[in-house]
Amino acid sequence: MASHEFRTPLSVISSSAGLIKDYSHKLDETKKLKHLERIQSSVTYMTQLLEDVLLINKAEAEKLEFNPCPLDLVEFCRDLVEEMQLGIHTEHTIALHIDDSTQACWPQMNMDEKLLRQILSNLLSNAIKYSPAGSSVDFHLAYQHPRVVFQVKDKGIGIPPEDQAHLFESFHRAKNVGTIAGTGLGLAIVKKCVELHGGEIAVNSVVGRGTTFRVAIPLS
Ligand SMILES: Nc1ncnc2c1ncn2[C@@H]1O[C@H](COP(=O)(O)OP(=O)(O)OP(=O)(O)O)[C@@H](O)[C@H]1O
Numbered sequence: 001m002a003s004h005e006f007r008t009p010l011s012v013i014s015s016s017a018g019l020i021k022d023y024s025h026k027l028d029e030t031k032k033l034k035h036l037e038r039i040q041s042s043v044t045y046m047t048q049l050l051e052d053v054l055l056i057n058k059a060e061a062e063k064l065e066f067n068p069c070p071l072d073l074v075e076f077c078r079d080l081v082e083e084m085q086l087g088i089h090t091e092h093t094i095a096l097h098i099d100d101s102t103q104a105c106w107p108q109m110n111m112d113e114k115l116l117r118q119i120l121s122n123l124l125s126n127a128i129k130y131s132p133a134g135s136s137v138d139f140h141l142a143y144q145h146p147r148v149v150f151q152v153k154d155k156g157i158g159i160p161p162e163d164q165a166h167l168f169e170s171f172h173r174a175k176n177v178g179t180i181a182g183t184g185l186g187l188a189i190v191k192k193c194v195e196l197h198g199g200e201i202a203v204n205s206v207v208g209r210g211t212t213f214r215v216a217i218p219l220s
Pocket residue numbers: 052122126127128130154156157158159167172173174175176177181182183184185186187188211
């Protein structure tokens with residue numbers, strides 16, 4: 001991986017801490033707060049990056065644990081959406097649609113809750129990150145025997161065709177991301193977690209229109 005992924009936030013921390021230490025008497029409260037916030041967000045970024053790197057290394061070494069357990073999928077998805085919605089306030093709306101025709105007869109699902117969380121939270125956070133503030137993200141959940149299908153659909157920047165084939169490679173980012181931050185690890189992690197469930201992931205995207213990711217996981 002590129003060492004600047006770590007060096008950039010470290011140099012932000014170092015320069016902001018240095019400024020507070022050496023020029024504290026000259027900085028007003030607003031400026032001090034700005035530097036403290038920079039330190040805080042760099043630490044959060046690095047912690048997440050480190051966790052993702054450790055996770056993908058583990059997955060690539062085939063050492064990721066897979067512990068499927070009975071799961072109430074509908075409740076799990078409702079809770080996840082509520083949790084994510086709290087984190088993004090009102091800038092985006094996540095609309096959860098649960099296929100009504102099958103809701104009454106959802107079978108017992110065995111899934112690894114931790115890995116499923118990785119799959120869905122990465123897809124939802126991408127949909128939010130790569131679409132304009134104020135837009136909504138559709139999250140569909142359906143049971144289509146013999147599998148369960150998750151779809152995350154946004155009206156965002158889309159993915160150029162030449163990047164679509166490389167999305168699931170570690171550190172690959174599409175050429176149209178502009179200044180949107182990211183390391184290119186999320187989808188590599190998602191792919192590994194889907195594979196451990198024996199499932200499949202597919203993408204459909206049009207630049208400037210939006211993107212849909214579809215994950216199908218067979219009943220175990
Ligand atoms: N919903 C989406 N809309 C547009 N582009 C997307 C979307 N999801 C993924 N991408 C593209 O795929 C690339 C890889 O996604 P991935 O989630 O792996 O990395 P990331 O979002 O850049 O960083 P992070 O590791 O923080 O998730 C992104 O950089 C972006 O170019």
